Amino acid sequence: MDLIIGLDYKFDNAPINLSIDWKPAFAIAGYQGWRGDELALSLRFTF
Template sequence: MHYPAFDTKEFYWYWGGGGHVGFWNGNDAVWADDNKSYTIIGADGILGLEYNFDEIPLNISLDWQPAINFVGHSGFWFDGGGLSIRYLFR
């Protein structure tokens, strides 16, 4: 979902959700038991702000991506985030 921000045509707030499935070996995670395989299933959220340049076909955004695992190593992961620079096809 996109909504105008700061009463401008360049800035937008966005939010959304989704899911994830992950597989890994215990040797690759600090908290996991060695020699054990893990599968996780959970839900993700995203909340961010983006800026669309008028002069050039680029977009830049900064977002927060919290997640919760329901299966496997369950818990809330609040430290996800991202910085994106995208080319816009107009």
């Protein structure tokens, strides 16, 4: 089972968007258990 949680922020006076995403997971098949180590940081140009 996977879930993606994220935050997004657009700066008012700059063409920049900043976001962070976290993907926690719980594996049942093969029992790998809890995993919460997938994190992504994005900086985007907007127009």
